[in-house]
Amino acid sequence: MVRRNDNDLPSIREILLHYGASLRQTHGQVNLKCPFHSDTHQSGTANLDNNIFFCFACGVQGNSLQIISQQEGVNIREAERIAEGITGQSGNQLRGKHLSGGRLPKKQRHSVGSSTSGTIRRSREA
16 A cells, blocks of 8 residues: 555654643644653644644654654654554555655666666657
C-alpha cells in the first residue's frame, strides 16, 4: 500500500501524546505546550486533521514521521517502524510518501520496461 497524502500518516495526536503532550481535542487546530522543550506557555501548534506540528519557540516541526525521525535521530524508514510500535498499526498501514517508490535505484529506474537499457537517446540536431 502506498500513501497518497498526509492523512495516511500515523496520527500526529498519538505521536505527540507519546512524547508527553497534553491534548484534549481529537481533530482541528490545537495550541499546546511543546513536549520537546521546557515550555511554560502554549508555543506549539498542531493541526490534527493534516497531521502537522510546529513549535514557535524551539522550531520542531513536521508530520508525524518527520517528528519521530528528528526526535529519535533516525531516517524516515526507521521512524515508520517506531510509529508502528506507538500506534499499533502495521507497516502496510504506515507507508509514508517518502517510501512511495517514486525514486527507484538508478539501475531499476532505467531498466524497467525500457529497450534502451538505461541509455539516453538524443535527437539529432540539423
